[in-house]
Structure formats: structure tokens, C-alpha cells
Amino acid sequence: MHIELQNIHKYFGVIKANYGVSLTLRPGHIHGLLGENGAGKTTLMKILSGYQSKDRGEILIDGHPNEFKSPAEAIRVGIGMLHQDPLDFPPMTALENFMLGFDQRLMPDQQAGRQQMLELAERFNFSVDPDTPVEYLTVGERQQLEISRLLALGVEVIILDEPTTGISAPQKVLLFKTLKHLAYEENKSVVFVSHKLEEVESLCDEITVLRRGEVQGHQDMPVPIEELVRLMFGQSVAMPAKTTIELGNIVLKVTDLTIQSEKFTIENANLETRAGEVIGFAGMEGSGQALFLRSIAGLQSVKQGEVFLGGKSLTGQSYRQFMAQGISLLPADRIDEGLVKGLSIAEHFPLRRETPFVIDWDENQTYTQEQIDFFNIKGRPETLVDSLSGGNQQRVLLALQQPALKVLILEHPTRGLDIESARWVWEQLLKRREKGTTILFTSADLDEIMTYSDRVVVFFSGKMIPPISVDELSVEELGYMIGGKQKE
Amino acid sequence: MQHKLSDLPTRIFWVVAPLVTALLFTSALLLIVGAPPLQAIWEIINGALESPQKWADVMTAWVPLALVGAGMSVTFAAGLWNIGAEGQIILGAIFATWIARNIELPQLPLLFLIVIAGILGGVLWGLLTGFLKVYARVHEIFAGLGLNFIATALIIWLIFNPWKPARGATMSGTEPFPVTAWIPRLGSTRLPPLAVILAAICVVAAYLMLNGSRFGLELRAMGKNMRAAFLQGIPTQRHMLLAFIICGGMAGLAGALQATAVYHRLIPRISGGFGYTGMLVVLLAGYKPEFVPLVALFFAAIGVGSPRLELNMQLDASLGGVLEGSVVLFVLLGAGLRQRLNHNTRTALETEE
Secondary structure (H helix, E strand, C coil): CCEEEEEEEEEECCEEEEEEEEEEECCCCEEEEECCCCCCHHHHHHHHCCCCCCCEEEEEECCEECCCCCHHHHHHHCEEEECCCCCCCCCCEHHHHHHCCCCCCCCCCHHHHHHHHHHHHHHHCCCCCCCCEHHHCCHHHHHHHHHHHHHHCCCCEEEEECCCCCCCHHHHHHHHHHHHHHHHCCCCEEEEEECCHHHHHHHCCEEEEEECCEEEEEEECCCCHHHHHHHHHCCCCCCCCCCCCCCCCEEEEEEEEEEECCCCEEEEEEEEEECCCEEEEECCCCCCHHHHHHHHCCCCCCCEEEEEECCEECCCCCHHHHHHCCEEEECCCHHHHHCCCCCEHHHHHHHHCCCCCECCHHHHHHHHHHHHHHCCCCCCCCCEHHHCCHHHHHHHHHHHCCCCCCEEEEECCCCCCCHHHHHHHHHHHHHHHHCCCEEEEECCCHHHHHHHCCEEEEEECCEEEEEEEHHHCCHHHHHHHHCCCCCC | CCCCCCCHHHHHHHHHHHHHHHHHHHHHHHHHCCCCHHHHHHHHHHHHHCCHHHHHHHHHHHHHHHHHHHHHHHHHHCCCCCCCHHHHHHHHHHHHHHHHHHCCCCHHHHHHHHHHHHHHHHHHHHHHHHHHHHHCCCCHHHHHHHHHHHHHHHHHHHHHCCCCCCCCCCCCCCCCCCHHHCCCCCCCCCCCHHHHHHHHHHHHHHHHHHHHEHHHHHHHHHHHCHHHHHHCCCCHHHHHHHHHHHHHHHHHHHHHHHHHHHHCCCCCCCCCCHHHHHHHHHHHCCCCHHHHHHHHHHHHHHHHHCHHHHHHHCCCCCHHHHHHHHHHHHHHHHHHHHHHHHHHHHHHHHHCC
């Protein structure tokens, strides 16, 4: 199926999300759609998959103009999209999710559905158990489920929006193999939306780069990375280097922490961190690192063990007491956990600042504007946080943190951010480190872990491997440890 | 840019259009039953406004509506579907009655005590919903509904058993309170000016609290996203209980005023359904206390005006309820429609990474 997007326009208020974008998708090709956050990639693909309406322009399918008003219509035509955050139904089983949308009878044929699901799983080496509720699946498994579902619905064009965020390295390998198989063996058209250059380089046949809603270039691969960076940003940006500092006294001490979860028990985890130390937490999603860090933040109840801050035990205290004593958490889910959707940027500050009972809104407005300028947030004080891009949401979250934190915990601090924002985030974190804040962060990006950590902690299936100094570790060794193996 | 579609003429349109549609809808119903709509509407307006006596009646009905509306704007702001105001009014009236029947004091301190007791009664009932919600994880809709039924049963039992008049229990309620327990009325009308003042204070307080205080902002944050609010460090459980306390207090005050200022006794229908009508008021006011007084006035006027339909046109007075209900439905419908039209503008930005 040959698809042509012609002169697509989409405005959100005054913002041009797409401005005259044209794009051709050919069967048997993997097309990379590149661009930094807010470049208009997701919008364009949501228009193609019927999730969003366009303001102007045409979509030609095999030369014929086509209008679809919903994802269901797009799927019927043969276009399916995997969204950045899986749009599935967590309490329902994998099979029930799989069968959504394609069996319209009152009593869906479970047997046939199961059969088809298992066949697809076998064909692509997927590992999803049909009877597991989706909430217990990893992001990678949910992705496999969604790919199977779209294939069962007969799509010819499959769009993946940032599919490698939050999935493990082996899952990524499998995903790429699957996509290549779909394009080259089954002659489907694959669109890979990403801002990760290495991935685009290793996977795509051709690329289109978007910037501020416009096409910056379309080229056949291979294209030198510097050229891609130039197209995406106008200039190349380097990530800030870690500064060496003298580590201070022990700030945080965790002794014999035992945490029970539905999948496993983390047993007797110990950790000591110094002021200004950065510790990266690696591991496949859901291996226990999030539970461990959330228990240090006071959000997760523990079975036994203690958390000491500056020598004082925090055991049995509430999350708010943890916070009051200088431990703060920036959740991975910035818009559903980190910020309060529906409130403006200005309305967030009184929640975190020392504010008298009666809020001085004028003063707060001035303060917010100062923070916006200082943190270079693209928005006005009255802008709702939900309308900010991921990078700007992270900037607001950092702006909200008290200056003198003892421990700052970040889940995937740069996930989904463009390079410019990611660079900025680490600049801020390094500054805090220099002021003596201990920084604990999780990341699926091993380079990020290796670049910024002083020591690295690996979690595998609920087992914590004690911290290793980053000087004694290579990316390769780290990769093995995440997979539960030791490199000989 | 979320204000782009909200210039003044557009905003006025979205207020007026649903009201006109509701009037047309009610008129169509009237035509079906063979009554002249214009005359019916005229009767309602006239019935509510023809004399100072009627104006006073409208204001008397306005008091509980404004109080319940203000209270519920607080719980709604916190994202709580508090439907328990009916029960909270009743408990307020019961507590007030107990004081009026049992305590002998000069008028001023007695009235003060009655009002405080009424507030406490409402607070107690609101807090029960809150406890069920926070500690027992019972959804506030079911907790509120259940407690409304219990409150209704309780008031009937009290009137027909321990508090029945010497001449025998009837639906007309208890013996009148001693005169010292009456809140004074304005001249020969039924309007207690003190009640109006108290209700106005509550509306203003709710507005100031929600828009000017840190606590109000925190409640609004909870209403937007409870989990994120908790992670921001807001004590969500305590705040939920406080919201129930505030709403219960205002509803309880309404109940006390109904007993001590309007009826001077406890009657089975003391709440007058204001706990439910008050919900319509706050819905129509868009959960904003600043719009509650006006909407409450509108509902009060319809309530006072519609009995005229029975008198002059042999139509059932419940037609007023039909008009109230259809106004709310069409306003909600209009809001939904408006949101749909704005949808792309609103949600699209957040989806763009």
C-alpha cells in the first residue's frame, strides 16, 4: 500500500504543529521519522492513523484521497499505530486486549483468538501469555501484544512512536528483527518515529526529518550522524560532561531493606551514599529498582529494614515527612504523577514553596515568570502543564524542587526528551550534585548511566547487585549484568 | 491559547443558548399536554415576583440552595462526588432541634448555640462519609446515598417517637420551638435576614478559600489528579476529610436555619429536597462558588413560582422541576458540545512530544 501525505497542516491554537508536511510511505520500507520534541512527528502520525484530525492537506492511499475520522477507520483501511504510551486496558488479559476491535460479535470466539495470538507469537518469537492481565506485562510485552493485534487486524502500514523507550535490550533486538521481517518479508510499510539516532541508523532505509512542524529533509540511508543532527537541531549539541567533585559525608543509608511485591521480594538491600554522589540504577523495567527507589522516597511500604537520612531513621514515617526532610522524587510519568494536569505552571509553585495560607497571586506570578525565564521553560505562567512538551514538563518539575535537597531521586530523567532538554536536565543535576545533593536515578539508557554515575546499582529480577564503581565497569559488562549474567 | 474560543460574545452565547433551548424544550412539553407555554412561563415568573411577600419567599428558598451550593463547590473542587448534602441538612436540623427543645437560654446565646449545633450535625454526617471514603474505601456516592436514607429514617423516627407532639404524631412535625429559639423574620414576611447574611458569608468564604488560599489550591489540585497531588506532598486524606467537614458544616447550617428560621419546628420534609436541588445548582454554576448565588436565585424563583401553575392553570407544580432539570441538562449538554468543539485545541498540545 502506497501512502502519500500531501501538504498536511495542523494548528493547535497559534502553534503550528504541522506546516505543509508532505511524506511518502512505500511498502517494503522502514521509514524513519526524526525530529526533536515538539517537532510535529507524533501529530503527523496521529493524523495518519485517524487519531487526530488535520486542518488542511490530503492523504492519498494508492493514489486515492482518503478521509478517516477515527483509528478504527484507519485500521480498516490498513493503517495502525503503536502509541508512545501503550493505549491498552491494564486489568484485562492479554487475549482480551488482543481481540479488542476485531471480533464485533456479541460473544467473541476466544478459541480462534487464542489460536491466532499464539500463531503470531510463534511467528515473531513473542513471549506474551494470553491469560496474563496486561498490567503485569512489561512495556516491551505490551508492545508485542499491540503489534500482534494490529497485524491480526490486517494493517499494511504500521507506525511506531518512540517504541524503544522503556523496553529492555533483548526486547529491542527482537523488536527490530520483527520490524525488518514485516518490511522485507511481508512487504509492509513501517514508520519508525524516534529521536534516537543510533536506532534510526541501524534500522531505517530512508528518513524524513521534521523541525518545528516542517520537513527539513528527506534522504535515503545511510546518512552520516552529523548530518542527521544538523537537520534535527540546526547545529550539533554535546551532552555536558560530568565534573569531578570531592564526595561529602554519608547522607543516605539503607540497611537490610526487604520489599515485597507481587512478582518478587527484594531482600536485604543495602546502600550508602555520600553527599554529591550520583548513583545510576540499571536493570530491565520492573526488576525492582523502581520499588527500591520509591521506598527510599517514602512511597513504598517495606517489610523490614531501615532508611537513615543524615544518621536519623525515617522508618515508619510518611511520604510527606520524607519530603520535608529533603528527599524528593521525580516520577517517570511526568504528566500523570509528577505534575497536576489541569493546573497552570503558576498554580504549581504554591504547592511546593513556602507559601502563606492566603496566596499572594501577584507575587507568585512574578516568581513563576522568574522561574520560567531562569529554567528556560517554553510557556507562560498561566499555561496549563498538560499543554507543555515533555522537555518543558521536566523543566517545570525541576523548577519545583527545593534548592537544598539532600536526596533527589529521578525515574528516567531524560526519557522522551530531545537532546537539548536532556542536556539541560543533566546540567541542572550536575549543579545540584556540586551543592551536595545525592542523586539517584534509573535509566534504560546505559550510556546515560555510564556517563553520569559515580557508582552503578543493577537490579535483576528483584535481586540487587551491590553498587559498583563506574570506573570498574564497561557498558558491555553492565549489559550482561542487566541480563542476569556475569561476563567471563 | 485555551482562551482563544472564549471571547465575550462566544461566552455569552454558551450561557444563553442552553437556557433558551431548555425553555423551548419545556414549551414543547407544555404544547403536548395542551397548555399555552407563554402563559405557563408568565405564571411562574409572576408567581415568584408579583409581591414583596414573594420576593421574600424566593430569598428564603435561596438560603439553603446557596449554602448547599457553596459547600458542594468545595467537595467538587477536591474531586469528591459528595451527594450527601440532603442527609447533612437533616442532621443539622435534628441537632438544632435538640438544642431548641432541651436548652433554656436567652434568645441570642440560644440561637448561637442552635446554629453551632446545626453546623456540628452536618459536619458529623459529612465526616462519616469522609471516614467511609478515606478509611473504608467506600465510594462517596454510595456512602452519601446510604447516609441520606439513614438521615431520612432518623428524622421520621424522631418526629413519630421521642419528639412527637402531645396531641399525637403527624407529618406536620414536632411542637413549635419556644419563641426564643426563633430566628427573627423580616416584618410580616417569612424571610430571616440573618440567614441570608450567613449564607452570603459562606458563599464568599468558599470563593475566597478556593481561589485565594493555599488549602483551596491544594483541594483543586486533588480534584484534577489525586495521585499527582499526593506526590506533590499534599496531605490528600486529611484534605478530603476537611472538604467533607466544610460542606457538611454549610449543609448542616442550612438545616438548622430551615428548622429555626423557616418552620420553627422539625418537620419530616425539613430538607425540602434542597440537598438534591443544591446539586443541580452547583452543576449549573460550573462548580464555581461565585456563580452559586445567581443560579440559586433562579432555582429559588422557579420553586416559589411554580405552585401558581396548579392554582391558575391546573398544571402540576412539578413542571417547575422539569424546567430546572432541563436547564441543567441543556447546560451540561452545551458544555459537552463546547468541549467537543474545543477538543482539538485543548488536548492536541499535550500529545505532541
